[in-house]
Amino acid sequence: MSENLSLIQHPCALCFKPTSMWCSRCQNAWYCSPEHLNSDWARHRRECVPVAPTQQQYGIIATPPPAQTQLITVSAILFAPEEEKPRTITLNCQPPQTPSQGICPTPLVQDYFVGGQANSVVLTQGLNGEPLRFPLHLFYSPVSLSTGAPINRAIYRITSGAAPKAWCGAVVVLKFNGSRRQGYSDAGTNDLPALSAYFLAYK
Structure with missing residues (x-):
């Protein structure tokens, strides 16, 4: 079951390329790379509501946003x-x-x-x-x-x-x-x- 779920693809929020990686903070936005999450962070941070971490990651690589806004x-x-x-x-x-x-x-x-x-x-x-x-x-x-x-x-x-x-x-x-x-x-x-x-x- 977990093996099948790891293959689920969603469009990257920035370039729409299929991806299985998400923002680990809200787990509600998908990105094909950490660079695309960082590029979209100025927009995404306004809707990024943290969720409690879950134990079921299904092998998906999470891409955390920057810890703090850069000066x-x-x-x-x-x-x-x-x-x-x-x-x-x-x-x-x-x-x-x-x-x-x-x-x-x-x-x-x-x-x-x-x-x-x-x-x-x-x-x-x-x-x-x-x-x-x-x-x-x-x-x-x-x-x-x-x-x-x-x-x-x-x-x-x-x-x-x-x-x-x-x-x-x-x-x-x-x-x-x-x-x-x-x-x-x-x-x-x-x-x-x-x-x-x-x-x-x-x-």
């Missing part, structure tokens, strides 16, 4: 208070727990700020008030000034000391991948002129 990695700009120049860093972002249109990943910036807390502002205009095609997302510490954090030397330098407000503490800048702000793309040195104009105009 998204992007390039960001770090204005460290003790450094003379801003630099590009690699920053992880946590994808939304329930993927849906319009929800942006959460940047994991807490390690750069006192107490792990940061406020943010979205910069939508660049030089001369021109709208930015890719808005910039700035994270800063709301308590840096009150805690006696040093003046940010990197910001002081790119503004030639002419900013009306002395920025203190770290600033981390990410770049949205479009005006709808549903994700991030890599930020870099091309974004510094718009940032400099913002720091000079901020009061």
Whole structure:
């Protein structure tokens, strides 16, 4: 009986090729390979309800999904208070727990700020008030000034000391991948002129 059941074929949820392998988490979706389960995981995870493991596997090879959602990695700009120049860093972002249109990943910036807390502002205009095609997302510490954090030397330098407000503490800048702000793309040195104009105009 078990030998016959092991030959039952179902269409792969991704390519429809006949297969006898299933998602071991829900045991309700069929895949011809672990790679196809991984490729379809962003969609399938929304319907993948875990079931209690059964003793009757009938020789079917289960293909477990990834244990956790992979972090998204992007390039960001770090204005460290003790450094003379801003630099590009690699920053992880946590994808939304329930993927849906319009929800942006959460940047994991807490390690750069006192107490792990940061406020943010979205910069939508660049030089001369021109709208930015890719808005910039700035994270800063709301308590840096009150805690006696040093003046940010990197910001002081790119503004030639002419900013009306002395920025203190770290600033981390990410770049949205479009005006709808549903994700991030890599930020870099091309974004510094718009940032400099913002720091000079901020009061």
